[in-house]
Amino acid sequence: xxxxELETKTLATDHCSLITRPRRLRQxxxxxxxxxxxxxxxxxxxxxxxxxxxxGRSEIRSMPGVFQLSxxxxxxxxxxxxxxxxPSVILFGIPAAKDPLGSxxxxxxxxxxxxxxxxxxxxxxxxxxxxxxxxxxxDHGHCGILNVQDGAKPRPSKSLPEGYVMNxxxxxxxGRVAISHAECGADIVAPSGMMDGMVSAIRxxxxxxxxxxxxxxxxxxxxxxxxxxxxREAAEGAPKFGDRKSHQMxxxxxREALREAALDVDEGADMLMVKxxxxxxxxxxxxxxxxxxxPLAAYNVxxxxxxxxxxxxxxxxxxxxxxxxxxTGMKRAGADLIITYHALDAAxxxxx
Ligand code: PBG
Numbered sequence: 001x002x003x004x005e006l007e008t009k010t011l012a013t014d015h016c017s018l019i020t021r022p023r024r025l026r027q028x029x030x031x032x033x034x035x036x037x038x039x040x041x042x043x044x045x046x047x048x049x050x051x052x053x054x055x056g057r058s059e060i061r062s063m064p065g066v067f068q069l070s071x072x073x074x075x076x077x078x079x080x081x082x083x084x085x086x087p088s089v090i091l092f093g094i095p096a097a098k099d100p101l102g103s104x105x106x107x108x109x110x111x112x113x114x115x116x117x118x119x120x121x122x123x124x125x126x127x128x129x130x131x132x133x134x135x136x137x138x139d140h141g142h143c144g145i146l147n148v149q150d151g152a153k154p155r156p157s158k159s160l161p162e163g164y165v166m167n168x169x170x171x172x173x174x175g176r177v178a179i180s181h182a183e184c185g186a187d188i189v190a191p192s193g194m195m196d197g198m199v200s201a202i203r204x205x206x207x208x209x210x211x212x213x214x215x216x217x218x219x220x221x222x223x224x225x226x227x228x229x230x231x232r233e234a235a236e237g238a239p240k241f242g243d244r245k246s247h248q249m250x251x252x253x254x255r256e257a258l259r260e261a262a263l264d265v266d267e268g269a270d271m272l273m274v275k276x277x278x279x280x281x282x283x284x285x286x287x288x289x290x291x292x293x294x295p296l297a298a299y300n301v302x303x304x305x306x307x308x309x310x311x312x313x314x315x316x317x318x319x320x321x322x323x324x325x326x327x328t329g330m331k332r333a334g335a336d337l338i339i340t341y342h343a344l345d346a347a348x349x350x351x352x
Contacts, residue, residue: 038332040324042085042347046129046297046339049074050234051115052094062230063302064309066341068094071111071118078119078126084347088127090190090339091115092235095137101145101173102137106180116184129217130181132174132191132202136237143193143247144170163242170195175205182211190273192219194247199267215270217297221257221283224248227276227303234302257283258290265291274335275299278326281333288334298335300327305341320349 025035050060050067051074057067069077078089093112095104104110116128135143144165170193178189189206191198199218206214224245232238249256261272272291274284277298288296308326312319323342330338340346 038328040328040331040346040350042343042350043087044327044331044336044338045081045086045343045347046088046090046127046337047077047081047086047343048090048092048339048341049077049115050092050094051111053096053111060230060234062233062306063341064313065345066234066305068234071114074115075118075122078123081344081347082123082126084344084351086343086347088129088188088337089119090129090131091119092131093136094236098137098139100139102134105134105137106173106176108180110180113180113184116181116186120185127187128185129188129190130186132177132181132189133193134170134173135193135239136235140241141237141239142242143244144195145173165195165247167195167197171197171201174198175201178202178214178216179205179209179211182206182209182214186214188215188217188271190217190219192222192275194219194222194244194249196263197267199264199269203268216268217271217273218264218269219275219299220261220264220269220272221274221280221287222248223251223276223280225251225276225279225301225303227279227301229303230306231302251279254283254286257287261287261291265294269294271295271297271337273297273299273339276301276304277330277335277338278304281329284330284333284335295336296334297337297339298330298333300330300338300340300342302341308342320345324349 025031049069051071052068055070057069057073060066060068081089091112093110095111112130116130119126119128133143135141140146142165147160147164147166148162174191181189189202191202199216202216224243264272272287272294274280274287277284277300284298308319308322311317323346327338327340327346
């Protein structure tokens with residue numbers, strides 16, 4: 001007997017008294033798939049689409065595989081997603097013109113309004129979610145009405161910095177936007193501006209106009225994250241000055257996330273969202289534990305997508321495997337639904 005054989009034999013004898021062997025259930029793929037606790041499915045995905053005026057499509061530099069789409073291209077993208085078993089799209093609009101109020105946001109022939117009608121016309125069964133916020137529509141790029149416009153004098157509260165997003169005047173606009181989307185056939189409205197009282201304001205606006213059956217998916221827990229960089233290029237919605245820290249949350253906080261979620265539940269949110277996802281899996285878990293009865297969405301944001309794409313393009317990671325592992329992690333953490341730019345690819349990988 002060689003030295004190695006001898007040692008192996010001794011070690012084997014030493015360990016044969018083990019009773020608990022988790023590896024027994026990991027021996028074969030058949031066993032592994034039987035024991036799997038979390039299953040990712042194309043039905044979990046909501047696919048984001050950026051819609052703009054004009055013809056054709058143009059790729060977003062920092063988001064390979066993601067495009068600004070004309071209305072007809074958006075319909076085609078929605079059809080492709082639906083064909084892959086993805087039940088839903090979320091729409092973001094790039095308006096023809098921007099102004100301090102973001103008027104195209106609630107215009108009858110606004111870009112998102114056109115896209116909702118076209119998509120619902122071609123694919124009536126698809127669930128169209130719309131993002132309800134001002135930042136893509138305002139000329140200053142902020143998520144609401146500012147206390148100082150074009151050098152005008154600051155409004156009453158002197159304690160607030162110039163360029164502060166005024167909460168309550170913004171609520172009135174969000175209500176108009178939600179009604180406008182619902183009128184075009186949107187199935188779910190998703191306010192993303194982190195204004196206080198946005199869910200109750202939108203609920204009241206919808207109910208007052210006969211849309212009491214339109215659900216609200218609240219971006220209840222949205223952080224002031226640097227992971228939104230590529231999206232701001234895609235949606236042309238970067239703030240012209242300052243940041244969004246006076247309304248979006250501090251990445252260091254989780255107790256505050258539960259408070260935000262609780263308020264939105266009280267205000268009538270039908271579904272909750274945590275955003276971003278990857279650096280906030282603990283937050284997803286905490287919100288799911290606190291509100292198990294509400295469907296929870298996680299937003300796998302643009303920066304998270306860009307990181308995987310960049311590493312994959314360099315040959316440093318396996319794009320399909322890393323993407324599916326990432327999305328599975330979000331679901332395991334507690335997300336029921338995932339808004340993801342990977343949706344189309346992920347659905348294909350899952351199918352084949
Ligand atoms: C606001 C909105 C943003 C995103 C979704 N909705 C941008 C922001 O809050 O600055 C970011 C999504 C992403 O990064 O993929 N309308």
